[in-house]
Structures are given as C-alpha cells and as structure tokens.
Amino acid sequence: MLKRVKWRYRLMLVTLLVLGAWFYQCLPEQLFNAPYSSIVLSREGKLMGAHIAKDEQWRFPPVEQVPDKFAASIIAFEDKRFEQHIGVDPMAVARATYLNITQGRVVSGASTLSMQVIRLSQQNPPRTLWNKLFEAGRALRLETRFSKREILNLYASHAPFGGNVVGLEAAAWRYFGRGADKLSWAESAMLAVLPNSPGLIHVSRSRARLKAKRDRLLLTLKQQQTLSELDYSLAVAESLPLKPEPLPRLTPHLLDTLNAQHQQQATNTPPRFETTLNRSLQRSAMQIAKHHGDTLALRGVNNLAMMVIDNKTFEVLAYVGNTPTERANKHGQAIDLVQRPRSTGSTLKPFLFASMIQSGEILPETLVSDTPVRYSGYRPKNFNRDFHGAVVARAALASSLNIPAVNMLSYHGVERFLDTLKQMGLKHLHRNARDYGLPLILGGAEASLWELTGLFANLSSIAQQNATEDWRFYRDATWLKDPDKPSDISTKSTRSNRINNISPASAWMTLQSLLEVSRPGNAGYWKRFNSTHKVAWKTGTSFGFRDAWAIGTTPQYTVGVWVGNASGEGHPGVTGVQVAAPMMFDMFNRLSVDGSWFEKPIWQMKTVKLCKDDGFLENDLCDGVDYQIPSGSHFERTSPNHQRIHVVEEGDKLWRVHSGCESVAKMQRRNWFVLPPDQAFYYRQFNANYQPLPEWRADCQLSAQSMVNENPISLIYPRSNTQVYIPKDLANERSKVVFKAVHRNPNAQLFWHLDNTFLGTTQDFHQQAVWVNAGMHTVTLVDENGQEVSQRFEVLSDE
Missing domain, CATH: 3.40.710.10 (DD-peptidase/beta-lactamase superfamily)
Incomplete structure (x- = not known):
C-alpha cells in the first residue's frame, strides 16, 4: 500500500514537472512571425506612406499604445473582466458551458483577449476542445510574460479588421483616413466589433448589421458611464464609412530607400520609420512637384527631385524623390533621384x-x-x-x-x-x-x-x-x-x-x-x-x-x-x-521664413586696405578703401594693376611722357589703373569708365620702349607652350588655326609672322586664319612702334 502511495506521488510530481516545463516553454520567443507592412511616419507621428506586407496584407508594425477609446470599446465588447482575470475568465467559462449545454450547440467560446492573442499567433487553428485547452494554458503563460497593456497592444496589432486589413492602425487609416488616436467614439466602437465579424465591413452589404452591433456597444459604454448622454447621442448619429480610404502616398521614394537600407541591415525589427519630415511641408512639396512635373513632361523632361533641410537641426523636413505619378515605371519615375549621383x-x-x-x-x-x-x-x-x-x-x-x-x-x-x-x-x-x-x-x-x-x-x-x-x-x-x-x-x-x-x-x-x-x-x-x-x-x-x-x-x-x-x-x-x-x-x-538674415561675424574678421579698382591689397599707387576679411585669412596679394605714369596736358589732350623727352618740372605724376591688354580689350566693353593709358607724345615714342618695361600686345591664342589639335573637315583636310591678339591701342596695326614667314597685317580686329603643319612653331607679332611678342606652341599630329 505504501509503495502505491509513493508511486502516485512520484507520478504526480513528474506530471507537475512536465506541465511546468510545458507551461514555461509553451510560448515562442517571438510570438508573431507574420510579415509586416513598412510604414513612414512624419515627425508628428502621422502616416505618410506604406508598403503592403509580403503576404499581401495591410499589417502595420505593432502599436506602442492602444488609444483609450478603442481600449475601452474592445474590453467592453470582448472581455469585460480583462483587467481582473489571469488569462482565463472562470465566470465566462461557466456561462459559456451553461449556454452551450442548454442550446445544444456552441454559441459561446468564453475566449478572453489573452486567449484570442494566442489564437491569432497560432494563425487560427481549428476550434477543438484540445486546442481550446492549450489556448487557455498559453493564455495563462502570456499573462506572466506581458502586462495587460502589452497584451492589449498585441491584440490590437494583429486582429483582423476585414479584407486584407490587419491591426488597428492599418484599419484606422484604411477606413477613416487618420490615425487610431484621432478616432471618435463611434469609429472606435465600429473597429472594436469588426475582429469578431470582419466580414461585416463591406461597401454595399451587411451595413445595417454592422451599425446595429456598433450601436449596441455604444449603449453598453453609456450604461457603464464611460460615455455621457451627449457623447452617446452624437456617436450613434455618425454614419459608417462609405468605402475604404486610399492610404497616403506622400513619400513613396523615401519609403523605398528606407526599405532598402532596412533590408541591408538584416534586422528583425518591424519596418516602422519615424522620420523628421513635416507632414504639411511634405504635402506642399508633393503638390509643387506634381505641378512642375506635369508642365515639364510636356517638354520631354520627366524627372525631378527636391528636399528641404532645417539648418538649425539638420533634419530633413521634405523629401520628393521623383515626379509624383501613378505610372512610376514609365520614365524611371520609381527611382529615388535624391540619392542618385x-x-x-x-x-x-x-x-x-x-x-x-x-x-x-x-x-x-x-x-x-x-x-x-x-x-x-x-x-x-x-x-x-x-x-x-x-x-x-x-x-x-x-x-x-x-x-x-x-x-x-x-x-x-x-x-x-x-x-x-x-x-x-x-x-x-x-x-x-x-x-x-x-x-x-x-x-x-x-x-x-x-x-x-x-x-x-x-x-x-x-x-x-x-x-x-x-x-x-x-x-x-x-x-x-x-x-x-x-x-x-x-x-x-x-x-x-x-x-x-x-x-x-x-x-x-x-x-x-x-x-x-x-x-x-x-x-x-x-x-x-x-x-x-x-x-x-x-x-x-x-x-x-x-x-x-x-x-x-x-x-x-x-x-x-x-x-x-x-x-x-x-x-x-x-x-x-x-x-x-x-x-x-x-x-x-x-516655408515660414522669418525674414532674418545672416549676421556679419565681426568677431572673426579684421580690417585691411584694398585698392578700390581691383580688390587687391593697397599699395602707394591706388586709392584704398577699408575692407573686412576673415581674421585667419593670409591674403597678401598687392595690386598688380596700377602704374605710376608721367603726363603733360596740352590743350584738352593728355600725353604720356618721360624724362628723356620732357623736363621733369613740366611733368605731372599720375597713378593709373591698367589691366593687361587682353583683359582691357574686353573689360572696357562692359565698363565705360575704364580709361586706357594716354598715348605717348610723338617725340617720346621712339625712346619709350627702352625706358618703360611694358608691352601693349597680348596674344590671346595660342598661349605660350599650348598644344593645339586641328580637326579635319568633311573633305579630310586640316582646318585652319585662328590666331587672335589684342593691342592696348585700338587703332594700332599688327604685323603677323609664323616661323619667320610674314602672314599679313591686321588693324582694329587682330585675327589671322592659318594652315599649320604638325610640330613646334613660333608666332610673332610686331606693331608699328617696334613692340613685339613671340610665343611657341605645338600642333599635335592626328596620326
């Protein structure tokens, strides 16, 4: 007899150990393995775009917190004692057992929200007695791993809401076009009754039954004093949604880019991207892009991109990856061109x-x-x-x-x-x-x-x-x-x-x-x-x-x-x-620009004297002005464009002279702004106040060259040591090379020589078109006063 008792105790102990081990391990580490939709949220937490999950369901990533209105509605409808029971509601089990026996069929399952979370995680297995028992055991274990609020979040995130809509957040945006935290009591109540009968949500049928179930739930909430009489009256007066709302498509290209980065990271975190984008600015950016995109398409220009950065925080406030269009595969409009070089x-x-x-x-x-x-x-x-x-x-x-x-x-x-x-x-x-x-x-x-x-x-x-x-x-x-x-x-x-x-x-x-x-x-x-x-x-x-x-x-x-x-x-x-x-x-x-402008950083600047004509450092040949530059800048370039010349005034004409042709007592000393001849040639066309150097007086010209180190001729092309490639024309003949020069005196004559061969004379416009063979050459220009310039260049062979 004693041996039998010991055997029974041992059997009970083993059974308890087995049940305890099963109870401890009955829940997987990751309760739900279903794929999630990827969503993009604005900085305010509003939905801006979503991609459907791999199983073609609109299943948004799990919510962090269930809104109070939906929480109150779903508890009142599905599990009145949710806050009191430990995963299984004994009173609900007793009531369901009585009803099922008296009715002769299953009319109530006594499922708590915790049990429904288990059922959803098991992908709705057949409703057998054994499955029900296992479901109850796992619900008890669920209560030991998660808080009541977390269990409610799991349910709201994975419950079916009709069609291919799964989860509260997806349902709120799909049926009402806004987040679950913005729903009214009537809208929250409608979504609370849907998981129990998801087939009721239809554009044309079952609408009366759906409204009746919603209104009964609203009445229950009023009786529980959750709703006031006024709130109840307003709620039952609300109509049902006519049809599902299209999900926002404010950031299609950004969502693609974020998804690609998320996949590269190989993380199991649901793709819920909380961005820095401002939803209102993003909507404006998309409208602007759509308007300009439609206009540009008429000109054969099919793509554009735009972004806005906050300069204080470096947060991106708006992001348009390409032209907004419904046919994104036609002209590469599915590509995120913000990121393409x-x-x-x-x-x-x-x-x-x-x-x-x-x-x-x-x-x-x-x-x-x-x-x-x-x-x-x-x-x-x-x-x-x-x-x-x-x-x-x-x-x-x-x-x-x-x-x-x-x-x-x-x-x-x-x-x-x-x-x-x-x-x-x-x-x-x-x-x-x-x-x-x-x-x-x-x-x-x-x-x-x-x-x-x-x-x-x-x-x-x-x-x-x-x-x-x-x-x-x-x-x-x-x-x-x-x-x-x-x-x-x-x-x-x-x-x-x-x-x-x-x-x-x-x-x-x-x-x-x-x-x-x-x-x-x-x-x-x-x-x-x-x-x-x-x-x-x-x-x-x-x-x-x-x-x-x-x-x-x-x-x-x-x-x-x-x-x-x-x-x-x-x-x-x-x-x-x-x-x-x-x-x-x-x-x-x-953008809400306040009209302010960048303040001058005086704290980091120093004052120098610049020549007012050319912006180089002042020397004793120019008029200087004060100018502030970065204190760390070592700008040391003095003006190369000012000369000190000597002139005499005869009548209304100013002549340039030197001590070899005029007495020093009669000469006037002037500081003159002088650009190199090639620069001066074009500069005076845009600057009417530019004064070229006065001409040499006739008796001073012959000796001026030896006394003054300056050359009025500038060869613009070819430059010194330039390599020149000459293409062939349609007749397979070499084209001519066009030499170009300028002279400080616009009326001067230039005499052109190539390799000691005289080419001709030019006046006013100094250009010469010449056939030149491959190899090294020297071009020489001489004016009527004997001033000359020579430069070597190379013509490349095309063989």
Missing part, C-alpha cells in the same frame, strides 16, 4: 570661392581674369559665350561665369579642391585629380541632391556660428527621428568626424555673394520670383542640358532641386534658372 554643373563654385577666401587667395572684391583661355587642349566657355576681360570675383560667382571659375581652380589646385570636396562629404568622387582636371568645377564631378543640399546647409550653418560654438566639424543631414533626443536637437547631434576648414567669415562672405545669382543671358529673371525674403542661391546646368540644379539657403532652411531625365537625355532650355529655380522658390514661398 548626377553631373554637378556649376553647383560647386561657391565652395571653391569659400575655400579660396579662407586660404587667402582671393577676396569677393578681387578682379579675376575672364578672357579666352585654353589649358592643354581644354577651352572653357561662358554660358553666353561673352568675355568680360576682368570681373569681380563675387560677380563672377553670382553670374556663374565659367572661365573665371576655371582660372580660379587652376590657381587653387585641382587636387587640393578635390580633397576639400571629399572632406565636405561628397562620396561619389572616385577618380583622381588628374582624371577630373579643371572641368571638375563645371560639372566634371558627380554628386547627389542629398549631398549638395547638405553642403549648402553646412555653409549656412557655419555662417551662423559664434565664437562659443563648435564649427570645426561638418554636419550630416538626418531623416530619421531619434526618440531618445528632444525635439530641440542640438547641433552636435548631427556632427560628423569630418573637419571643417571654412570659417564663419568665409561662409558669410560666400552667402553674401550668392544673394543675387543670375545667369548671363537671363539677367533679372530671378526677380520674377515671388519671394519676399532674402535667399542665397546657386543654379547649375550640366553639359548637354542633362541636369538642372537650383539650391538656395536662408538662416532657417536649405532647399535643393534637381530637374532632368533619369535616362540622361538632355533637352535645350533645361537650365537651372529656367526649370529648377522656379520650383525652388515655390517651395521657399511655402
């Missing part, structure tokens, strides 16, 4: 300008050369094919003149500037400096809209720093919201480890120069834009009109726009000013 056009010129100011190579007021030039076969041209001779650096930047930019890059160094761009954050510069060459500054490089807009935002951010702030590092734009950081995110939170070499003063001077950007040939076009606030902006157009850029910045925002074709097909007229800038200014008009 394209030819930069002229958009890098401000950063060369800022770098040269910082390194003491130029100042905004410094004259830079704008004459025909050729570098080892490369011949840059201005957009409108004009030459200005010499132009103030800030005007060259504002007018986007190509020749001054190439001359400046040649002076600064391609390799040096390439390193600067990489340091700033351009990640698509994979070639070496020699391969890029001087065309780097005119679109020879590639960068994405994301990178370029970030560069301009950095320029704005640097210009606003003060002596106490850390501006020594570049910052990176961000599009994902960090839940661990407050909304007033600090500047250090987006700081990169890339050292910044541009000071606030250099950045400020660059932005001042970008205030009135205009393209030659379109002077004043920008004034048509309806923007009441100052914007520092830059346009860019790549070779063949393939890419049009416009990027503008204020103290608060930076807006970047790209327009073109994803295929790379160009179209005449697709320029930054004509197609990208209007879109950029439309976006600025939607």
Whole structure:
C-alpha cells in the first residue's frame, strides 16, 4: 500500500514537472512571425506612406499604445473582466458551458483577449476542445510574460479588421483616413466589433448589421458611464464609412530607400520609420512637384527631385524623390533621384570661392581674369559665350561665369579642391585629380541632391556660428527621428568626424555673394520670383542640358532641386534658372521664413586696405578703401594693376611722357589703373569708365620702349607652350588655326609672322586664319612702334 502511495506521488510530481516545463516553454520567443507592412511616419507621428506586407496584407508594425477609446470599446465588447482575470475568465467559462449545454450547440467560446492573442499567433487553428485547452494554458503563460497593456497592444496589432486589413492602425487609416488616436467614439466602437465579424465591413452589404452591433456597444459604454448622454447621442448619429480610404502616398521614394537600407541591415525589427519630415511641408512639396512635373513632361523632361533641410537641426523636413505619378515605371519615375549621383554643373563654385577666401587667395572684391583661355587642349566657355576681360570675383560667382571659375581652380589646385570636396562629404568622387582636371568645377564631378543640399546647409550653418560654438566639424543631414533626443536637437547631434576648414567669415562672405545669382543671358529673371525674403542661391546646368540644379539657403532652411531625365537625355532650355529655380522658390514661398538674415561675424574678421579698382591689397599707387576679411585669412596679394605714369596736358589732350623727352618740372605724376591688354580689350566693353593709358607724345615714342618695361600686345591664342589639335573637315583636310591678339591701342596695326614667314597685317580686329603643319612653331607679332611678342606652341599630329 505504501509503495502505491509513493508511486502516485512520484507520478504526480513528474506530471507537475512536465506541465511546468510545458507551461514555461509553451510560448515562442517571438510570438508573431507574420510579415509586416513598412510604414513612414512624419515627425508628428502621422502616416505618410506604406508598403503592403509580403503576404499581401495591410499589417502595420505593432502599436506602442492602444488609444483609450478603442481600449475601452474592445474590453467592453470582448472581455469585460480583462483587467481582473489571469488569462482565463472562470465566470465566462461557466456561462459559456451553461449556454452551450442548454442550446445544444456552441454559441459561446468564453475566449478572453489573452486567449484570442494566442489564437491569432497560432494563425487560427481549428476550434477543438484540445486546442481550446492549450489556448487557455498559453493564455495563462502570456499573462506572466506581458502586462495587460502589452497584451492589449498585441491584440490590437494583429486582429483582423476585414479584407486584407490587419491591426488597428492599418484599419484606422484604411477606413477613416487618420490615425487610431484621432478616432471618435463611434469609429472606435465600429473597429472594436469588426475582429469578431470582419466580414461585416463591406461597401454595399451587411451595413445595417454592422451599425446595429456598433450601436449596441455604444449603449453598453453609456450604461457603464464611460460615455455621457451627449457623447452617446452624437456617436450613434455618425454614419459608417462609405468605402475604404486610399492610404497616403506622400513619400513613396523615401519609403523605398528606407526599405532598402532596412533590408541591408538584416534586422528583425518591424519596418516602422519615424522620420523628421513635416507632414504639411511634405504635402506642399508633393503638390509643387506634381505641378512642375506635369508642365515639364510636356517638354520631354520627366524627372525631378527636391528636399528641404532645417539648418538649425539638420533634419530633413521634405523629401520628393521623383515626379509624383501613378505610372512610376514609365520614365524611371520609381527611382529615388535624391540619392542618385548626377553631373554637378556649376553647383560647386561657391565652395571653391569659400575655400579660396579662407586660404587667402582671393577676396569677393578681387578682379579675376575672364578672357579666352585654353589649358592643354581644354577651352572653357561662358554660358553666353561673352568675355568680360576682368570681373569681380563675387560677380563672377553670382553670374556663374565659367572661365573665371576655371582660372580660379587652376590657381587653387585641382587636387587640393578635390580633397576639400571629399572632406565636405561628397562620396561619389572616385577618380583622381588628374582624371577630373579643371572641368571638375563645371560639372566634371558627380554628386547627389542629398549631398549638395547638405553642403549648402553646412555653409549656412557655419555662417551662423559664434565664437562659443563648435564649427570645426561638418554636419550630416538626418531623416530619421531619434526618440531618445528632444525635439530641440542640438547641433552636435548631427556632427560628423569630418573637419571643417571654412570659417564663419568665409561662409558669410560666400552667402553674401550668392544673394543675387543670375545667369548671363537671363539677367533679372530671378526677380520674377515671388519671394519676399532674402535667399542665397546657386543654379547649375550640366553639359548637354542633362541636369538642372537650383539650391538656395536662408538662416532657417536649405532647399535643393534637381530637374532632368533619369535616362540622361538632355533637352535645350533645361537650365537651372529656367526649370529648377522656379520650383525652388515655390517651395521657399511655402516655408515660414522669418525674414532674418545672416549676421556679419565681426568677431572673426579684421580690417585691411584694398585698392578700390581691383580688390587687391593697397599699395602707394591706388586709392584704398577699408575692407573686412576673415581674421585667419593670409591674403597678401598687392595690386598688380596700377602704374605710376608721367603726363603733360596740352590743350584738352593728355600725353604720356618721360624724362628723356620732357623736363621733369613740366611733368605731372599720375597713378593709373591698367589691366593687361587682353583683359582691357574686353573689360572696357562692359565698363565705360575704364580709361586706357594716354598715348605717348610723338617725340617720346621712339625712346619709350627702352625706358618703360611694358608691352601693349597680348596674344590671346595660342598661349605660350599650348598644344593645339586641328580637326579635319568633311573633305579630310586640316582646318585652319585662328590666331587672335589684342593691342592696348585700338587703332594700332599688327604685323603677323609664323616661323619667320610674314602672314599679313591686321588693324582694329587682330585675327589671322592659318594652315599649320604638325610640330613646334613660333608666332610673332610686331606693331608699328617696334613692340613685339613671340610665343611657341605645338600642333599635335592626328596620326
């Protein structure tokens, strides 16, 4: 007898151990393995876009908190004692057993919300007694692992809501077009009754039954005193939704990009992307993009992209990856072109300008050369094919003149500037400096809209720093919201480890120069834009009109726009000013700009004296003006364009003389602004106040050459040691080479010689078209006063 008792105790102990082990391990580590939809939320937590899950269900990632109205409704409808029971409700089991026996069939399952969570996680197995027992046991275990609020969240996130809609959040947006936290009592009650009978949600049938169930639940809530009499009356008066609402499509391309990054990370975290985007601004950006996209499509231009960055926080506020359209597979409109590298056009010129100011190579007021030039076969041209001779650096930047930019890059160094761009954050510069060459500054490089807009935002951010702030590092734009950081995110939170070499003063001077950007040939076009606030902006157009850029910045925002074709097909007229800038200014008009402007960083500037004529350091030959430059800039270039001459005034004519032909007592000493002959030739066409040097008096001309070290002749082409390639014409014959020169005296005659062979004489317009064989040659020009210039050049063979 004693042995039997011991055996029974042992059996009971083993049974309890087995049951305990089963109870402990009856729930998998991950309760739900179903695929989730990927969703994008705005900074306010509002839905902006979603992708359907892999099983074709609209199953949003689990909610973090169930809204109070839905929580009250679902508990009142499904599980009145949810807060009191431990996973199984004994009173509900007793009631269900009584009803099922008296009715002779199953009319109640006594399932709690905890049991329904288990059933949903098991993908709704057959309703057998054994399954019910296992379901109850797992529900008990569920209660030990999760809090009541977490269990309610699991249910709300995975319950069916009709059709292919799963989860409360997806249902709220699908049926009512807004988040679950914004639903009314009637809407919450309707969704609470749906998981019990998901087939009731239909456009044309079962609507009366659905409304009756909803209204009964509302009455229950009123009887529980959850609803007031007024709230109940208003709720039952609400109608049911007529049809499912389309989900928002405000960020289709950003969602694709975020999904791609999420898949690369190989994480099991449900793809719920909480972004920094402002929903209202994003909607405005999409409207602007749709309007301009429809217009551009009529011209054969099918793609565009735009983004907005907050310059204080470096958060992305709006993001349009491509032209908004329902047929995104037709012209590459499914591609996120914010992230794709394209030819930069002229958009890098401000950063060369800022770098040269910082390194003491130029100042905004410094004259830079704008004459025909050729570098080892490369011949840059201005957009409108004009030459200005010499132009103030800030005007060259504002007018986007190509020749001054190439001359400046040649002076600064391609390799040096390439390193600067990489340091700033351009990640698509994979070639070496020699391969890029001087065309780097005119679109020879590639960068994405994301990178370029970030560069301009950095320029704005640097210009606003003060002596106490850390501006020594570049910052990176961000599009994902960090839940661990407050909304007033600090500047250090987006700081990169890339050292910044541009000071606030250099950045400020660059932005001042970008205030009135205009393209030659379109002077004043920008004034048509309806923007009441100052914007520092830059346009860019790549070779063949393939890419049009416009990027503008204020103290608060930076807006970047790209327009073109994803295929790379160009179209005449697709320029930054004509197609990208209007879109950029439309976006600025939607931003709440306060009208403030960048404060001059006096704390980081020093005063120097500049010659007012050419912007170089003052010497004793020019009139000086005070000018403030970066205190760290070592600008040491004194003016090369001023001479001290001696003149006499005879009648109304001023003659140039020297001590060999005139007594010193009669001579007057003058300081004269003199440009090199090739620069002066073009400069005086745009500057009526430019005064050329007075002519030598007749009796002083013969001896002037030996006494004064100057040459009035300038050979524009070919330059010294130039390599010339001469193409063949249609008849397979070599074309002529056109030599070009200028003389300080517009009435002078020039005598042309090639390798000691006389070619002819020119006056007024000094050009000679000549057939030249391959090899080394020397061209010599002589004027009637015996002044001459000789330069060697090489004609390359085509064999």
